[in-house]
Amino acid sequence: MRLKPIYTHIAFLLATAPVYASSTNSDLFELPLEDLLNIDVLSPSQTIKKIGQAPNIISVVNAYQIEKMGARTLSDVLKMTPGVQILTRRNGQDMVWIRGIPSGRNSKVMLVIDGVPQREGLIGGWSPDEQVQLNNIERIEVIRGPGSALYGGDAYSGMISIFTKQDVPQATKLSVGVGSYDRQWASFNTGKAGLYGKFILSGRWLDSEGYRQQYDRNGFDSTHRNNVDAKSLSASLINEQWQFGVNYDDYSTEYPHYSSNQYKSQRYQTLSAHLKHAWQFDKLSIENQLYTYRVKRTFERTIFDENNTLDFYSDSDLDTAANGLRSQWNYGFNNDHHAVFGLIYQQRQVGEYHETISLKNSLPTTEYESRIVRNGDYAPSSHNRAVYLQQESYFWQQSLGVTIGARIDDYPEFSSETSPRIAVTYQSSQDWSSKLIWGTAFRAPTFLQQYEVRNDDNVSGNPNLTPEKIETLEAEWVYHFSNNENLSLRGFSSDLSDFIQSVAGNPYDNSLEKQHVPGYEVEWNAKWQASWQYFNRISSSFNYTRVNSDQASLAKDTANWLLFAEDAQFSFYLGLNYLGRRNPSDTYHARVSVPELKEKDNKSSYWTLDSNLSYRPDGHSPWQWTIGVKNLLDKQHYNPTYAPDSYYDVRKEPFSIDVSVNYRFN
Template sequence: MKIKLIPLNVFVNLPLLFSASSLLLPFISFEALSASEPSDLFELPLEDLLDIEVLSPSQTVKKIGQAPNIITSITAKQIASMGARTLSDVLKMVPGVQVLTRRNGQDMVWIRGIPTGRNSKVMLLIDGVPQREGLIGGWSSDEQTQINNIERIEVIRGPGSALYGGDAYSGMISIFTKHKVPQYNTVTAGIASFDKQWLNFEAGKEVGQSKLIVSGRWQQSEGYAQQYDRAGLDSTHNNNVKAKSLSGTFLSGNWQLGANFDDFTTEYPHYSSAQYKSQRYEILSAYLKHVFNFDKLTIENQLYTYQVTRTFERTIKDLDASINFYSDSDLDSDSNGLRSQWSYAFNSQQHTVFGLIYQQRNVSQYHETISLKNGIAVNEIESRVLKNGDSSPASHNRAVYIQHESLWMANQLGVTLGARVDDYPEFDTEISPRVALTYQSNQDWSGKVILGTAFRPPTFLQQYEIRNDNNVSGNPALTPEQIETIEAEWVYHFSTNNNLAIRGFRSQLSDFIQSIDGKPYENSEAQLAVPGYEIEWNKKYQTTWSFFNRISTSFNYTRVNSDQASLAKNTLNWLVFAEDTQFSFYFGLNYLGRRNESDTYHSAVKVAQLAEQDNKRSYWTLDSHLSYRPHLESPWLLTLSAKNVLNKQHYNPTLAPDSYYDVRKEPRSLDLSLSYQFK
């Protein structure tokens, strides 16, 4: 099936006029070289820790210490030095984030102990475009997301509805793609374990005031064996992957035009050897942005579209290899939006942001159809959505937000007051306020307190799905989930190269949407408190060694006090980076504590030995990455990565979260790549 692209001129039909914290330490930063020292091609960007700038918490550029959120900023250089292959590789090392392997195209990202089966409670933005599929509300952090085009990732932990609405329930991940023409064009080719090959490229051109930046990737992998199906029986399926991506950004004056296209196919590995299911996602994310700059006023208008086509086919074969069962599914959905933001700086201490939002979400096609059952041709719709008799549901929401930021006491005390009002036709109006206080007494320490609320509207699937087996059907009467959070952070600088951050948080959840024993979705009357804390320590070294004379280490530990099924209450990460003029080395140690039990754990497993097996115990994993460039002017770069060095074969849960048998972690693997730079 070919992806159905919406032309840009469709936006003219949108019913809204177009022109209407404290310090969080980065993953790694090295000693700044003196002006007389040569620039090192391996060197990570060096900034004073107090001067790191972020955009996501305020929709305006602010120093990270004054940002009204708990936030981590990760640069392209840091991503490359980690040897990260996927967004999951990066996120699992962030404090307060737990990534659960799912291996069907959608790894699960849980922030601060709040489970989300398809990542529908964590917002993902790419260049301001929400990456949220309209039916299921999900997005992927694994091979679906092109990582070689990322300039910076900002990870917000805690509600973000005061600016971003219902998708930013437990947190937000904002990706900024590369908008600078690269100094060199780059081509990278690689091979890896499990018969994996890939090819990436980055290029750009600048003509006068206009710039064009393009990047792409192609990869395929046979994948590793799953071992067991959802019933615990032997399975011969692999976690194979094929992915293609193409991204382009055009900038001219105050105009920006950007587009990302991803084509991702994977085998669904949880079935028995006699069954096979493949699924393919084709995703287009595009935007058009214009910025007016006046003396004190900045007006930014952005038009965007996000379109997803998903197809899958499922077969079951008899012993004689004849097809006994066949079904397929098609899903076409899109989100189209318009944002107009007015930012006014009264002076250097007073700043107000005002924004208007209009967004449409549409499902033009969705069905799961059985066409062969017990070897007999049938035409049986297994699943579909129906809204008031309409099998192609649509919805919209309108929103307005305002935020005022003030600096007092010689710019030491920051006060942020803001709120957003969202209007959905299916629900009552949702109001999401936020209050944040930041205080920085001097260059040694800073503090932050944030109070905020957020909501998460039900997905179309939760509202309108109809299944012929009456399992977990939709409920149009659902209302949004609610969350209230208080957060605090204190950061102390022992020196310019030695820092400690301590953070605490408490989230109060209510009205969460659930299904019990396969019954229709409903809002729970229970409330759930999720408290916890984070500790993060960073230190930099400049040594006299001949090799690896710049070293940086980062340690973070998170404790979440919650009994949610499959949640690890304790997570820990230790990252070490080392470099010199030729070599760059990284290792990252990740610890996931024992995961909570659940009432349904392994209830479907038919093999007694596996059903009794303890797959929720704690584990350690280790990743490493080595880069080598023969000399500073060399166009060649050789890299070697080792993933899961300890070869830890733990299993992670998949749906709901334990209704299927656990999903196997990727065994130890090696990646080898060679890059070439040219003008």
């Protein structure tokens, strides 16, 4: 492990983190058992509701769970959520598939951070890897099912809404750690409360050589590793009416699936900023938010010949921006009837995009491998305008809830899209509750799918594309054995049409085929107090999902088991993640050149076990030590690559261990 460089970053973090003294820390590290009936959620209806009354199927993960899991990435959190399968592209970045619906660059799952859509303007994607800073997250709300009735075309199969910390921490916290594969990191959280508002600041630095991939995409030996260099900084200014937030992330890694004589780096720099203002009247509240999300991506690819001479060089630059303005009006007629009205304006802009070959066969050249061109414009822009209306009503002493709403999106490239939703929730007593939800959603084609021009005639754009469509019927039944134990049964049925796809390298087109994807989920949650000397506060969760789809590389069966245990000094986490056998593919291993690997089946089921143990000398100590283990039993497992599935599989992380120390400045 390389330890020396970490000291420079620790010194920087200490120098930049102001110290906020806590008035009391008697219960600083305590977490009471939480009433499972009274979890508040915001994203399903843009109004705060109890989870049983929310008009979506939703899971919530809070900051405590993220920390105690020892989660390194957003993928670590999402993979333990019902109905979510994490896959890995051959560029080393993760994909999130919700309820069996493929999302190659996560363009069918919406990621929102503090109300700002994190969607890159050209490719339409985002990454749940080390690009997302975890130590500043207050909670994550994961919606499974269409969300276009409020959020438009990005929330096709689901939505992940992240809320960053809005309260000044009771004490400045600094964490440093080292781990396997030369992994080292540092993070901090701090803040200050003043007369005119709150200031909250957090940061994260990470460097890791990563584990070796073993084989390149054709099946030959490879020396490439999943190396990562990531830096993040987040700041918020908040008072009663105004909120300003900014997040900056700088993430670098390499394509791990090229041969050893090839190297392709990738660097993403993202800036997300928003300004929000809220008015509160007697029955009316108005919230306006202005935001921007900017992405700069750079690639460099090199190939060396047998004499170790540079034989090929290409580079790629991408610079895009997505800007938006949202105004939402909430009016409460009385305690039982509430209306939501919203206006949206969103703009996408491609500042620059090209993939250029400047050295080929050891000879200088200038050759554009890929560009975006719309009617001669190499930096196109587009926009959409939207309006949404939602009525929420409650009957029979608020035991029956009805939510009816729709959103209309207007794009210049194609006709308007209307996304309706109807949700009925019912809770006759404290013992059980139920939901029935119907809705439709769409996913607009990306600039890349519409306007890409390639010199190899491979998968070019098609400006005549129309949006993909989905219609979903969902049902949920929850039985509460007590305030701290429940059992959930859920069913869903989705009809998909107008898929945007390319067949045999031809231009993108809308498929005439339709797909029906039914499935169900089972989830059990419980928390209890034990009389043991150690680990006397315990919570556990189990979930199982079955998706009946033949989509290539999809695991029809997924399951998770999570166990949390703690006392005044120790906390312990154990997480089991199971993926059933992945569906076959007609092109599986078609381009693999090694006969032994060409016949190797890596689509079989597997399970991995993660654990995390923390120790604090006593409840008042500023020190905490943590040891975390990923893939505890060193399960060798692979992810058949998606888009395309014809290359050799991505090796997933073997056994690894992390050791960290946390200190709180009082």
